[in-house]
Amino acid sequence: MLGVWEIISPYILPLYYVIIFFVVINLLLENRNPLKTHSYLMLLLLLPIIGVAIYFFFGQHQRKRKVFAKRGLINQAFGPLYAQEHLDNQTRVNPQVIKPYGQFEKLIRFLKNDLSPLTLNNSVTVLRNGEEKFPQMMNALREAKDHIHIEYYIFEDDGIGGAVTDLLMEKAKQGIEVRMLVDGVGSLALKKSFFKKLKASGVQLAEFMPVLFPSFTSKINYRDHRKILIVDGKVGFTGGINISDRYINNHTHPEYWRDTHLMIEGEAVKTLQFLFFLNWQFVVQHELETADKYFPELGHFGDHCVQINASGPDWELASIMDSFLIAITSARTKVRIATPYFIPTESILDAITTVSKSDVKVELMIPYESDSWIVQAASLSFIEELLAAGVSIYFYQKGFLHSKVIAIDHSFASVGTANMDYRSFDLNHEVNAYLYDEDLVETLIDQFEEDKKECIQITLEDWRKRSLKQKLKESVCRLLAPLL
Template identity: 35%
Template sequence: MNFVLILSGLVLLIILWLVIDFRLGRRKHLSAASKMETNILHGSFEIFTHGKELFHDYFQEIREAKRHIHVLFYIVKDDAISQEFFTLLKEKAREGVEVRLLLDRLGSWKVKRAAVTALKEAGAQFAFSNRIKLPFLFYSAQVRNHRKISIIDGKIGYLGGYNIGKEYIDEDSSLSPWRDYHLKITGESVNSLQSEFLIDWNEYAGENLQDHHVYFPEPALKGAVRHQFLPTEAGQLEKNFIRLIQKAEHSIMIGTPYFIPSAAIFTELQEARRRGVSITIIVPFTADHLLVQEASFRYLRQLLKMGAAVYQYKNGFYHAKTIVIDDNICDIGTANFDQRSLFLNKEINCYIYDPDFIGRLKDIIEKDILDSEQLTLAALNKPNTLRTTKETIARAIAYFL
């Protein structure tokens, strides 16, 4: 009996510590986070939807870099493509090109100390972002730097959903082919991506380089695509998504690997449906994480009742992150449509206001819908004890999925 009482007391103390740690950590994070978004910018855009094509282009631009290569990723694995990536960076550093690499500490946990040492010995500069640290160990373990941006010579930028690992180039049989959206950007807005990288570099590497004009060259061409970047953290993304949804007059299209909206966002989606806005959602048929699919079902079930269309992508794994509002605005970035991206992660999204680009994106989405199976309310309501159990568990921990 004494043992049970002691064990129960320890469990309660741990739970109390986790709650206090998380609440105080979040309060500190909220007080420190500053709202940032760029003005309307102009640039030129390419969109990649296949990893092999993206990384062929990306690695070639790295090979041709003359002055500096600045890279921030959430995940870099320890596999063949990751080693090729590190080899390229080391080669460029030995050539005298400035290389700075910033990786999320937990997302890139497979990166070995030897690989970091080799990068530094070659002359590259390296830092981990978002380390787990005191005094809020649990909260800091939850807040990840989920941004994926690269800037090459201050002239070319990349932003989107791809990380570096074999699954992203269709070499993981369980998740192949991998479907994602990633932007290649040229024009004046590359300077804004550069600035965002340097803000994160200063925070985690302790080096302030914002006043170094060499990183901000005058763009050769301005570009025609109107857009802006919105870096977010600590709950800022929720308000951005709500504003997007409120702008919709005719249609909302959402592509996401994880559909776990906040209560406020879900209310806005329901309100949009009530005023006659069509809602189309694309999610994966096959999940890559435990319980994320079950966490989405309670939201999808209600939207289906209201006449929304939901498609489960079946030609591999769907990891794209996009929102299209009417034919006026599209959002492509690093943020998922889930509560982790909304409230915990550092993210960066690009809002694009160009009709031609939005038309191209909608063509891509329509192709993805053709590679999907429409989810029905009857399928979700069919009795399934295991699924119901998973939904119950997922609902309790949806914030952290």
């Protein structure tokens, strides 16, 4: 008798060709970015069966549309109402207000059209590493009088995570509203007992898009990569630092972690509040009443000028990527970029090389060793082109550089959660704070210059001496860059 395999094997290959045919047709009809289309076609060619599986799991736009269909309805209902009630006056940009920041007028106007108003009444503190962030964060939590909203990609139930958890439960028992949102992939290690004890204390806890197959979670799309804390609608935190002991350099973790965060007090916190509500409503699947207490009238906090901008797979504009593009091309003298993951889109790469060729000094700082070999290899494939354009490249060696900072001239800086890669620009929910203040920018520049002391600078001549094997690995990984 013929075995089962002998019976079905003649049909396997034709069936596979039919599947490939429809996958390719679907890719073409979606009219997505040609680079991403090419990358998926390359994946199908190099990894025939695995490539198809990856496409069905992660590559289909239909999944994106289905996932965010209800969120779009919520946003449409809530967004305009929020703007009318809380941002209407601020979104009407006054020419006299913009005048001192004329160099970045295009950027300011672009962002305000995406519900990112220019706010003037703020006091901003730059926090270097977890050692500076967590004490300030804990103080703000202790002083909460009405509500706490916390949204994090990674929240670990370790030393600092346990301390934050205990304080949140204590505040909830005091009658303070506590809403907590964690990402289903970044915070995958949290146990059911963690959720149970917080909910028992009165904390409203939700998980952003929980996953069913942990083995596939390292690169699942559409993650909530934001790090946001809002206390009483007056104090906010955002930046690159998650809730985990690894971000505190107290010798309990072997690797030094270099990161940057912000504490914001004032009007810009209202935009953080708005962004929290959007994701919270998406997860709990119903609309909240946005009482005035969440957007309180504020006294004078300071004179720091701030715009908060967000992006995500449900956002109409690729706002963070486009804002980076506008900001970089607005540079007159110098651009400084620190990022842990550098896989730029063609437009961002062109912007960097073009301004560098226009007598604008450009400095790029990335980790000497990444936490992902394939991402690092893809990043390194851009180095020669950048060096040839006159960009100065620095590899940070003291530990892992996780800071996401752009400083332009001496009058603009961006600090936030977005890396300079396809995933942050197109797939993840991100948030960045844009600062138009010479003193704040100078603080970030000083930190950048201090970090350069822990770097090695690469020259074009030395870079070209890499082995053929290394160059080939980088080139292959670059082909897959839009999928990383």
